[in-house]
Amino acid sequence: MDETFLLMLSNLLHLHNSLDPSTSLLSPSSSSPQPASSPSPSSPSSLLSSSSPAPLLFFTLASILSFLASSSSLKKEIDDKKSRDPNSSPSPPSSSHFSVSAFRALSTDHIWSLDAPVRDAQWRSLYGLSYPVFTTVVDKLKPFIAASNLSLPSDYAVALVLSRLCHGYSAKTVASRSSLDPYLVSKITNMVTRLLATKLYPEFIKIPVSRRRMVETTQGFEELTSLPNICGAIDGSPIKVRGLNLDRSSMNVYKCKYGYDSVLLQVVSDHRKIFWDVCVKAPGGADDATHFRDSLLYNRLTSGDIVWDKVVTVRGHHVRPYIVGDWCYPLLSFLMTPFSPDGAGTPAQNLFDGMLMKSRSVVVEAIGLLKARWKILQDLNVGLNHAPQTIVACCVLHNLCQIAREPEPGPWKDPDESGAQARVLESEKQFYYFGESLRQALADDLHQRLSSR
Template sequence: MSEETFIYLYNKLRPVMERQDTSFRKCVPLKKRVAIALWKLATGSEYRTVGHLFGVSITTVCRCVQEFTAAAETLLVPEQIRYPDQEKFEEMAAYIENRWGLPQCVGAIDGSHIPILAPQEYHCDYFNRKGWHSIVLQGVVDGKGLFWNVFAGLPGSLHDARVLRLSTLWELASRGNHFPAYTTGNIGGVNVAYYILGDSAYPLQNWLLKPFTDTGRLTVEQQIYNKKICRARVVVENAFGRLKGRWRCLMKRNDSDVTIVKSMILTCCALHNLCESHGEDYDDDWDAPAAAEPVVPVAQGVEEEGRDVREGLMRYFNC
């Protein structure tokens, strides 16, 4: 994240996160608290390691992360993950049609498992088919890989189709209140409204298209359709890869409460949109493996470079 984007984020969250000194003690500077939270989300390091790096207690690190994610949910998430208006829908549809040749398509949907420690209550519900505990993140992205609808927090044992039916997206779209139904395009003599793309796990709807099931007897037209769908759907898979690659706390077992993990997920999705829209550099080496198993949070390599990093941080934050 560049300094320009950091300052933008700092000013955005300042009205909620700013604290005043008291006669008993001085508060941790706001820039430093934002940096602590970003470091935790970006590295997934243990609270102890982050506290040692920034020269604060474990409690302070925990409080900074919670305050940052709460402020981001209030101010940043509504700004960065917004329901598109009519003009935005037209823009998204035009972009996808120009790139993949799919008219009236406004995005793609998929789900991703975020690893957590087993909760004390109903822990079996969070045990997913991959063999570990998680909560599900459902995301809808546009052709540029920016999230415009997210839904997180349900147990990892639920199927993607079940998560969709429990989300607000399903409720609104089923009622015809989500996509502008009055805007239609003519495809092969058929009037088609806006729609999104999903994989075979999702139910077929007039606003959600999926590939034909490969029975070995698909026609040439059906095979071409499946190829076009799969090419376009890659955008949501890439978005999840870049999301987890930049905010690696989503790749490690999170030891926080489920409600806090949900807040961290939504915050990371908003930060993903912020960094992508601001043109922040992304190293392909950060990409999350497609089928990576979650790992226990460790700060490998942080201790070795801790001295240099800490000295630079202390000079920057004057602490």
């Protein structure tokens, strides 16, 4: 026993003597021989049978101190062993360290007593976003989760799913960490991602139709590129899907240009790297132009359902807001693409191509941030039927982070892509011819303005 425990025990003995001298363990009579038939005054039986409460108090306190001392000694022994053997592996963490009670202890009001940077950095490392943004997500989903009769609290269910999306954990891993059944984890993941992709999508992923937002977006792109009326940048990215059990006829359909099974994500981003359109409708083997033509956005633009009323005049051409894309997309009146992928155009055309690709870099960075924040998209481990909603859910969360100005991690870097120029369909001819004249007018105007500076 250590010295502190011995000192406390000695003090207790003195306290005991002062309260009940007749049974003093330190009295001279205690050392005198006693008849074999009579119990010693210092024996447990005589102390416990005494009419005074002091002996019972003494033994109770002494037992507690003994237990504490033995626990302290055991801890010290373990620490000494670790210091003697630094290579020894630490004990595996408890499987319940992500339990409901542990989460409750972490998320109670005391978290607001922490400095905001410390609090939010801790939360971000666990769930991919700061505590205020996390509570925003919970508040918006809580009514729908409550209506589902889920046996878990809403905030815990959201935290469980966000930890999976943020770190890319499988359902089995999350289940072992939270002491839940893997089937239940998959069910909760499916429910929360479906709610994010349906209930929160209309609020956080919106086509810029209002005048104020359109002006803000086009001005943001013009400050970046000197090109007027750009309202978005479009790009596609394959999302790797793990463990697809495909029949022979479907194997090549899902294999992307990089050689792995995937589904294709298409996004349109504004100048702040906020997505205003998301589409996941094509297998990884599809090309960007085909995916675009299958999207609701394409149908709305070609049918005239979306007509942006902000118009600028460039060299006699009325230019409405347009999006920009790379060589793999078709040139249309509402979609500008480069003249040439290798700088083979005129000086004006090459200058236009450089600025267009500069504006397009915004969406490339946005996709890189998306995959860096929600690592599950680097190697998706959900069923193929649930892949689209999981991807869209991550896009909603990405927008929440961008709107809240969450710190941007180092973006995930996809391999450089290349592809053939998209061919123009017969039904697109009038959009193509109009887009061709607009593109040339924009290039000539840009070249004249920048050359005169």
